[in-house]
Amino acid sequence: xxxxxxxxxxxxxxxxxxxxxxxxxxxxxHAVDAETREYLDAIRTELGAVRRDMATxxxxxxxxAAVRRDMATxEELGAIRQEMAxxxxxxxxxxRRDMATxEGVQAAxxxxxxxxxxxxxxxxxxxxxxxxxxxxxxxxLGRFRTEVIAEIHExxxxx
Numbered sequence: 386x387x388x389x390x391x392x393x394x395x396x397x398x399x400x401x402x403x404x405x406x407x408x409x410x411x412x413x414x415h416a417v418d419a420e421t422r423e424y425l426d427a428i429r430t431e432l433g434a435v436r437r438d439m440a441t442x443x444x445x446x447x448x449x450a451a452v453r454r455d456m457a458t459x460e461e462l463g464a465i466r467q468e469m470a471x472x473x474x475x476x477x478x479x480x481r482r483d484m485a486t487x488e489g490v491q492a493a494x495x496x497x498x499x500x501x502x503x504x505x506x507x508x509x510x511x512x513x514x515x516x517x518x519x520x521x522x523x524x525x526l527g528r529f530r531t532e533v534i535a536e537i538h539e540x541x542x543x544x
Contacts, residue, residue, distance in 0.1 A: 440448070457465070
Protein backbone atom coordinates (compact mmCIF):
# COMPACT_ATOMS: atom_id res chain seq x y z
CA UNK A 386 0.00 0.00 0.00
CA UNK A 387 1.51 3.32 -0.97
CA UNK A 388 1.67 6.25 1.42
CA UNK A 389 -0.27 8.54 -0.88
CA UNK A 390 -3.23 6.14 -1.25
CA UNK A 391 -6.55 7.79 -0.51
CA UNK A 392 -10.13 6.67 -0.50
CA UNK A 393 -13.51 8.33 -0.70
CA UNK A 394 -15.39 8.12 2.60
CA UNK A 395 -18.63 10.02 3.25
CA UNK A 396 -17.95 12.44 0.44
CA UNK A 397 -14.48 13.22 1.83
CA UNK A 398 -11.06 12.09 0.67
CA UNK A 399 -9.40 10.27 3.54
CA UNK A 400 -5.83 8.97 3.57
CA UNK A 401 -5.75 5.21 4.13
CA UNK A 402 -2.55 5.60 6.14
CA UNK A 403 -4.14 8.15 8.47
CA UNK A 404 -7.16 5.85 8.86
CA UNK A 405 -4.91 2.93 9.84
CA UNK A 406 -2.97 5.11 12.28
CA UNK A 407 -6.23 6.24 13.83
CA UNK A 408 -7.29 2.62 14.20
CA UNK A 409 -4.00 1.80 15.89
CA UNK A 410 -4.41 4.72 18.33
CA UNK A 411 -8.16 4.33 18.57
CA UNK A 412 -8.27 7.98 17.79
CA UNK A 413 -10.99 7.96 15.20
CA UNK A 414 -11.81 11.10 13.33
CA HIS A 415 -15.35 12.39 13.19
CA ALA A 416 -15.45 11.02 9.59
CA VAL A 417 -15.62 7.44 10.90
CA ASP A 418 -19.04 6.26 12.04
CA ALA A 419 -19.75 3.80 14.89
CA GLU A 420 -20.17 0.76 12.64
CA THR A 421 -16.80 1.36 10.98
CA ARG A 422 -15.21 1.87 14.43
CA GLU A 423 -16.59 -1.50 15.58
CA TYR A 424 -15.31 -3.14 12.42
CA LEU A 425 -11.86 -1.59 12.86
CA ASP A 426 -11.80 -2.62 16.54
CA ALA A 427 -12.64 -6.19 15.52
CA ILE A 428 -9.80 -6.11 12.99
CA ARG A 429 -7.43 -4.80 15.65
CA THR A 430 -8.51 -7.60 18.03
CA GLU A 431 -7.93 -10.20 15.34
CA LEU A 432 -4.53 -8.72 14.50
CA GLY A 433 -3.60 -8.82 18.17
CA ALA A 434 -4.58 -12.50 18.34
CA VAL A 435 -2.52 -13.21 15.23
CA ARG A 436 0.48 -11.40 16.73
CA ARG A 437 0.17 -13.42 19.94
CA ASP A 438 -0.02 -16.67 17.92
CA MET A 439 2.98 -15.78 15.77
CA ALA A 440 6.25 -17.41 16.68
CA THR A 441 8.99 -15.22 18.04
CA UNK A 442 12.50 -15.13 16.61
CA UNK A 443 13.68 -17.35 19.44
CA UNK A 444 10.91 -19.87 18.71
CA UNK A 445 11.91 -19.91 15.06
CA UNK A 446 15.59 -20.30 15.91
CA UNK A 447 14.74 -23.21 18.22
CA UNK A 448 12.66 -24.90 15.49
CA UNK A 449 15.38 -24.36 12.87
CA ALA A 450 18.00 -25.79 15.24
CA ALA A 451 15.78 -28.85 15.85
CA VAL A 452 15.34 -29.37 12.11
CA ARG A 453 19.08 -29.07 11.57
CA ARG A 454 19.72 -31.65 14.30
CA ASP A 455 17.25 -34.02 12.62
CA MET A 456 18.79 -33.55 9.16
CA ALA A 457 21.27 -36.14 7.98
CA THR A 458 24.90 -35.09 7.88
CA UNK A 459 27.11 -35.40 4.82
CA GLU A 460 28.74 -38.45 6.38
CA GLU A 461 25.37 -40.10 6.97
CA LEU A 462 24.28 -39.33 3.43
CA GLY A 463 27.59 -40.75 2.15
CA ALA A 464 27.04 -43.94 4.16
CA ILE A 465 23.50 -44.25 2.81
CA ARG A 466 24.80 -43.70 -0.73
CA GLN A 467 27.45 -46.41 -0.27
CA GLU A 468 24.89 -48.82 1.15
CA MET A 469 22.54 -48.18 -1.75
CA ALA A 470 25.38 -48.60 -4.26
CA UNK A 471 26.35 -51.93 -2.67
CA UNK A 472 22.72 -53.09 -2.77
CA UNK A 473 22.48 -52.02 -6.40
CA UNK A 474 25.65 -53.91 -7.29
CA UNK A 475 24.35 -57.03 -5.53
CA UNK A 476 21.00 -56.84 -7.32
CA UNK A 477 22.69 -56.20 -10.66
CA UNK A 478 24.92 -59.24 -10.20
CA UNK A 479 21.91 -61.38 -9.27
CA UNK A 480 20.05 -60.13 -12.34
CA ARG A 481 23.03 -60.93 -14.56
CA ARG A 482 23.20 -64.45 -13.07
CA ASP A 483 19.50 -64.91 -13.72
CA MET A 484 19.91 -63.68 -17.28
CA ALA A 485 22.86 -66.03 -17.80
CA THR A 486 20.77 -68.87 -16.38
CA UNK A 487 17.92 -67.98 -18.70
CA GLU A 488 20.31 -67.88 -21.66
CA GLY A 489 21.71 -71.27 -20.54
CA VAL A 490 18.21 -72.69 -20.35
CA GLN A 491 17.43 -71.34 -23.83
CA ALA A 492 20.64 -72.85 -25.19
CA ALA A 493 19.80 -76.20 -23.56
CA UNK A 494 16.29 -76.03 -25.02
CA UNK A 495 17.73 -75.35 -28.49
CA UNK A 496 20.10 -78.33 -28.14
CA UNK A 497 17.27 -80.52 -26.91
CA UNK A 498 15.15 -79.42 -29.87
CA UNK A 499 17.91 -80.37 -32.33
CA UNK A 500 18.29 -83.79 -30.69
CA UNK A 501 14.55 -84.29 -30.79
CA UNK A 502 14.44 -83.36 -34.47
CA UNK A 503 17.23 -85.87 -35.22
CA UNK A 504 15.40 -88.57 -33.24
CA UNK A 505 12.12 -87.88 -35.02
CA UNK A 506 13.86 -87.98 -38.41
CA UNK A 507 15.34 -91.37 -37.48
CA UNK A 508 11.92 -92.63 -36.45
CA UNK A 509 10.46 -91.47 -39.77
CA UNK A 510 13.05 -93.50 -41.63
CA UNK A 511 12.31 -96.53 -39.42
CA UNK A 512 8.59 -96.14 -40.10
CA UNK A 513 9.22 -95.97 -43.87
CA UNK A 514 11.26 -99.18 -43.70
CA UNK A 515 8.56 -100.84 -41.61
CA UNK A 516 5.85 -99.73 -44.06
CA UNK A 517 7.86 -101.10 -47.01
CA UNK A 518 8.29 -104.39 -45.11
CA UNK A 519 4.55 -104.61 -44.46
CA UNK A 520 3.80 -103.99 -48.16
CA UNK A 521 6.33 -106.63 -49.19
CA UNK A 522 4.84 -109.13 -46.69
CA UNK A 523 1.34 -108.39 -47.97
CA UNK A 524 2.52 -109.01 -51.54
CA UNK A 525 4.29 -112.22 -50.48
CA LEU A 526 1.19 -113.39 -48.62
CA GLY A 527 -0.90 -112.59 -51.68
CA ARG A 528 1.41 -114.67 -53.88
CA PHE A 529 1.47 -117.44 -51.30
CA ARG A 530 -2.30 -117.45 -51.16
CA THR A 531 -2.53 -117.60 -54.90
CA GLU A 532 -0.09 -120.53 -54.95
CA VAL A 533 -1.96 -122.38 -52.19
CA ILE A 534 -5.29 -121.89 -53.95
CA ALA A 535 -3.73 -123.12 -57.22
CA GLU A 536 -2.36 -126.25 -55.50
CA ILE A 537 -5.68 -126.95 -53.85
CA HIS A 538 -7.38 -126.76 -57.27
CA GLU A 539 -4.79 -129.14 -58.76
CA UNK A 540 -5.25 -131.58 -55.95
CA UNK A 541 -9.01 -131.55 -56.43
CA UNK A 542 -8.72 -132.11 -60.14
CA UNK A 543 -6.20 -134.87 -59.74
CA UNK A 544 -8.37 -136.98 -57.55
